[in-house]
Amino acid sequence: MTSCFVQSESLRDPTRPGVGSVSLSTNQQGTAEKLKLNSVLISGGNATAIFNNKIYTIGDSVQGVKIVRINNQGVWLSDGRQFALYPAVTETKGQ
Template identity: 35%
Template sequence: MWRINLSLSLLLLVCCSHSAWAEMLRDPTRPLVSSGAMSGAHATANRGLKLHSIVTSASRRYALINNQLYQVGSKIADTQIQRITDNSVILADGRKLVVFQGVTSQLGTQK
């Protein structure tokens, strides 16, 4: 009789611990809130502004942000673009938008 009680107790313990462990797993289909490289405040500050690419002409640089083309001095989201580099945009309020490195690299060149 005590073996049956022991077996049932162990079965109950295994079932309960399994469900608690399953609750701790992250849903792989759920979008990330912020990346590990960004702090929570920085991610919140840049929410809504996505730098897609940098376009360089002979005399100017343009930034494609939220599918709109901007240049230095343009106003965007209650601030102004101060500087456009090869892979980033510096805003007047101190924020920095960075484009994914694979997008800025050209085939056959190394930076």
């Protein structure tokens, strides 16, 4: 009777990052993510805005700028920017 011993290696997952790789988010790299208004929620006396899938209320800061007003039409920031949930559509018929 002859016996044989075979040792095998496990296969590496090809979707895993290589050894020593580091994953950086956009903010860690120093570049600001584009600010996008996803939704506005108004219930009773509370108004909430969702920017880049994060929840904010009046007085909170988003990317270092304070939110000063939230209503059905949009959100206003202290630096003068206004974000509309549904941007105005201009008519181009006949042009």
